[in-house]
Amino acid sequence: MVFQNKQALVIGGSIAGLLAAKVLTKYFEKVIIVERDHFPKQPEDRQGVPQAPHVHVLLKRGQQILEELFPGIDAELASLDAPSMDWGVACPWLGFSGWAPRFNSGLITRNYSRNLLEWTIRRRLATNNRVVFMEAGQVTSLLSNFDQTSVTGVRVRFRNQPETDIFADLVVDASGRNSQSPQFLERMGYLSPQQTVIKPFLGYASRWFQKPIDLKTDWRCVYVTVQPPNNSRGGAIYQIENNRWILVLIGMGRDYPPTNEVGFIEFARSLRSPILYETIKDAQPISPIYAYQRTENRLRHYDKLARLPEGFVILGDAVCAFNPVYGQGMTTAALGALTLDKCLSQKLYSNPDRNIIGLPQYFQKQLSKVIAVPWLMTTGEDLRWHTTEGKRPNFKTQLMQRYLEQVLLLQSESADIHKTFLEVMHMVKPPSEFFQPNIIGLMLKRLINHYKRSSAKPSNDFATEQKV
Numbered sequence: 133m134v135f136q137n138k139q140a141l142v143i144g145g146s147i148a149g150l151l152a153a154k155v156l157t158k159y160f161e162k163v164i165i166v167e168r169d170h171f172p173k174q175p176e177d178r179q180g181v182p183q184a185p186h187v188h189v190l191l192k193r194g195q196q197i198l199e200e201l202f203p204g205i206d207a208e209l210a211s212l213d214a215p216s217m218d219w220g221v222a223c224p225w226l227g228f229s230g231w232a233p234r235f236n237s238g239l240i241t242r243n244y245s246r247n248l249l250e251w252t253i254r255r256r257l258a259t260n261n262r263v264v265f266m267e268a269g270q271v272t273s274l275l276s277n278f279d280q281t282s283v284t285g286v287r288v289r290f291r292n293q294p295e296t297d298i299f300a301d302l303v304v305d306a307s308g309r310n311s312q313s314p315q316f317l318e319r320m321g322y323l324s325p326q327q328t329v330i331k332p333f334l335g336y337a338s339r340w341f342q343k344p345i346d347l348k349t350d351w352r353c354v355y356v357t358v359q360p361p362n363n364s365r366g367g368a369i370y371q372i373e374n375n376r377w378i379l380v381l382i383g384m385g386r387d388y389p390p391t392n393e394v395g396f397i398e399f400a401r402s403l404r405s406p407i408l409y410e411t412i413k414d415a416q417p418i419s420p421i422y423a424y425q426r427t428e429n430r431l432r433h434y435d436k437l438a439r440l441p442e443g444f445v446i447l448g449d450a451v452c453a454f455n456p457v458y459g460q461g462m463t464t465a466a467l468g469a470l471t472l473d474k475c476l477s478q479k480l481y482s483n484p485d486r487n488i489i490g491l492p493q494y495f496q497k498q499l500s501k502v503i504a505v506p507w508l509m510t511t512g513e514d515l516r517w518h519t520t521e522g523k524r525p526n527f528k529t530q531l532m533q534r535y536l537e538q539v540l541l542l543q544s545e546s547a548d549i550h551k552t553f554l555e556v557m558h559m560v561k562p563p564s565e566f567f568q569p570n571i572i573g574l575m576l577k578r579l580i581n582h583y584k585r586s587s588a589k590p591s592n593d594f595a596t597e598q599k600v
């Protein structure tokens with residue numbers, strides 16, 4: 133059902149904004165996307181997305197949603213030379229306790245740069261005649277009705293022009309980590325949401341390389357994980373479109389990878405495996421070294437606010453920005469767009485006169501349920517490090533962490549466990565999969581063997597068990 137003569141407006145034309153806009157075209161006659169940047173004509177960097185040069189993995193669940201929203205987009209990305217990859221066989225994975233087994237997992241995703249992904253989605257959306265892009269316009273405040281109970285649009289500052297008011301029946305904030313919604317709401321007389329912040333002090337340094345034409349590899353990504361609690365260094369090499377690699381180095385707990393040539397290479401050499409260093413040491417760099425350090429997990433609890441104005445919802449990084457190392461941001465943004473779709477449809481069919489009154493609080497509550505699992509997984513991992521700042525986990529979460537630690541120690545011994553791990557990581561299965569009887573059985577067997585060995589030669593230290 134489409135509202136005749138009604139329009140929606142999205143603040144921010146990045147992944148969350150574009151996917152939300154696509155959903156809104158089902159319900160509104162016109163959908164306006166207001167973006168602070170000029171969109172580049174080609175898949176290129178832009179100021180508003182400084183994270184774009186770093187590896188951006190769209191998880192399997194995210195790719196499924198993308199295909200639902202834009203049928204055929206995977207084939208389009210393939211035609212733009214983005215390679216596909218089976219995570220079991222084509223992504224050697226150095227986990228907590230050694231290299232995971234390699235096997236055909238059937239978990240296949242496509243690898244591309246963040247810029248190519250965003251550009252392709254934007255190009256698709258631009259063919260929809262309900263969508264209007266307004267570029268180089270910064271939203272500076274919300275507009276509201278006389279008693280401030282409803283948002284009625286936004287005030288926008290276009291470059292070199294006086295501020296302009298744009299009216300809309302629904303405003304969606306998808307303006308990312310630095311969203312001004314808390315301040316916008318305060319100015320309207322509402323409370324700003326409480327925030328939970330967990331800071332792992334993780335740093336990224338990335339560089340792009342041309343893969344040598346004659347080089348044959350049996351992988352499309354190699355991942356060397358960090359090892360809590362002591363080995364703070366990790367990295368990955370990730371093949372994207374046009375035969376290019378992105379090498380990303382990561383350091384936890386302020387062990388930031390350097391951005392000078394020598395320091396960058398030395399950091400790569402210092403990892404648990406020499407494979408990343410060996411792969412790129414003679415390869416042709418085609419970019420500068422990019423750094424990124426704003427990686428704190430930040431959750432804004434809009435779902436807990438007693439009052440929200442009608443006609444206004446918030447999603448994407450504007451609600452929940454993750455430490456990006458687990459690759460959940462874009463998939464959670466996609467899940468947020470699906471949630472908006474469901475909530476709009478439910479409101480329309482349950483409200484007697486087919487309006488969307490009550491949408492904001494209902495949507496933020498539903499969204500918070502979607503965010504809960506990736507939030508717990510990410511922050512649970514980050515809080516294993518004593519260097520991470522933030523509220524420590526409760527007893528139940530600590531037990532879960534210990535359990536997961538034992539499961540991950542088996543990742544190198546069992547293809548089944550690595551497969552379950554990958555499926556949970558890609559959000560196609562819930563974390564409860566780790567409690568399958570076969571996994572519990574393997575874990576108990578391992579613990580019993582470990583106990584037998586340690587009663588002969590005492591050693592209960594997690595770190596001493598690792599086979600590297």
Ligand SMILES: Cc1cc2nc3c(=O)[nH]c(=O)nc-3n(C[C@H](O)[C@H](O)[C@H](O)COP(=O)(O)OP(=O)(O)OC[C@H]3O[C@@H](n4cnc5c(N)ncnc54)[C@H](O)[C@@H]3O)c2cc1C
Pocket residue numbers: 143144145146147148149166167168169179180181183186187188189190191269270271272306307308309336424426447448449450456457458459460461462463465
């Ligand atoms: C280093 C790094 C690596 C990452 N790797 C991954 C990964 O592997 N996988 C993954 O899924 N996610 C990853 N992410 C997260 C991912 O980038 C975000 O989750 C994703 O971009 C969704 O964000 P968003 O659309 O909500 O916000 P953003 O991408 O931050 O975009 C916000 C948009 O709003 C615009 N804007 C801001 N303010 C205004 C305003 N007032 N008016 C108009 N426009 C405005 C900005 O210009 C921008 O275009 C990574 C993030 C970082 C930092």
